[in-house]
Ligand SMILES: [Zn+2]
């Protein structure tokens with residue numbers, strides 16, 4: 001028990017150091033990415049739901065985040081998908097009421113969410129997924145909910161072009177079924193992680209992350225996710241690609 005408390009403190013210190021580094025870096029160049037901004041979200045009072053695999057509970061921004069708009073929020077309560085709570089109004093600035101989620105591939109990392117542009121994968125898994133999609137030259141596994149993240153868009157002048165509209169609709173349909181399938185995988189991998197930790201009830205998000213950090217690799221989850229996506233007939237081809245992908249990744 002005491003050991004886990006130490007590990008929580010270590011994580012909090014690492015997070016604080018990262019915030020300092022990011023602030024210094026972003027004063028000089030560019031905007032913060034969502035991978036950086038997650039360190040400015042205080043999610044330490046949240047839990048992970050055993051039933052749906054979503055984080056839930058109260059959150060706030062870390063003190064370094066200063067409200068920039070009059071309507072911006074600094075603290076809220078995130079619902080998970082299965083526990084019925086009071087209906088919420090949409091949070092200002094957010095596209096939907098979700099501040100954090102767990103990586104849809106490995107379930108080992110916490111990610112910033114809430115924007116239609118938010119990505120679903122941690123940096124390691126995203127790299128693998130992008131390489132996979134590039135090999136197949138189409139979106140096998142969607143990286144986020146917005147069709148433009150996958151290069152699918154229809155220009156104004158295409159509105160009378162039947163072939164382009166049909167092609168766009170086919171791509172978007174395929175994307176939606178991919179999103180649906182990915183959500184099934186997300187639930188499955190988080191269940192598998194809970195099983196690894198020998199836990200069968202909701203747990204604190206920080207404890208979940210401490211345990212998840214001990215899983216030696218994310219590549220096992222990535223391989224399993226690929227098998228979940230590719231039909232048995234395509235698995236030989238996939239195996240061949242995975243070998244190549246592994247060389248590209250590391
Ligand atoms: Zn739930």
Ligand SMILES: [Zn+2]
Pocket residue numbers: 103104105106107108109121122123124125126218
């Ligand atoms: Zn991941």
